[in-house]
Amino acid sequence: GQNIDQPTEMTATEGAIVQINCTYQTSGFNGLFWYQQHAGEAPTFLSYNVLDGLEEKGRFSSFLSRSKGYSYLLLKELQMKDSASYLCACMDSNYQLIWGAGTKLIIKP
């Protein structure tokens, strides 16, 4: 079956760095997305990886290893506004998105 695993909750300190991991098993692979979702709001796009390696976008970076079925989202210089859920989603061979349950990130002062 298809499955996306990510930690349920993580806690980090303002100004620090946090890495949110995502492992996946899907029928085929056409890329991996990361979305941010603040409580009660819509998910918003953060990144898309389809090739192995690191994609950097400001304070946020996303890494993909297709051979390991693994990705991570790296958040640097954490700010209180980064408190949110982070959703990992893989696109399978039919271009359908399979979503993880999300990782709730709590930032403490």
Added chain:
Amino acid sequence: DADVTQTPRNRITKTGKRIMLECSQTKGHDRMYWYRQDPGLGLRLIYYSFDVKDINKGEISDGYSVSRQAQAKFSLSLESAIPNQTALYFCATRSGTGDTGELFFGEGSRLTVL
């Protein structure tokens, strides 16, 4: 104004009632989607549409129906609501120029079925 607009934003209804959630978009995208989100679960696809004449079932379509009235409008109906359909519902759009484009979500419709 939001690019993807959902109405109503919140709705409380009773078991057996018919409910319609509406979605409209100004992004000019061909592809539209309805998802539901439940605590502890990932987003689950209910229905999706690639154009007005193309409607497809997602992984959890039972108990739901949809209508694509125009390129910009995609409605989700619960013909006879039941309590386990209590959830947060999201409409989303994607450009039809690529299968791997990002999704743009509406603000969500929180439905409670008593």
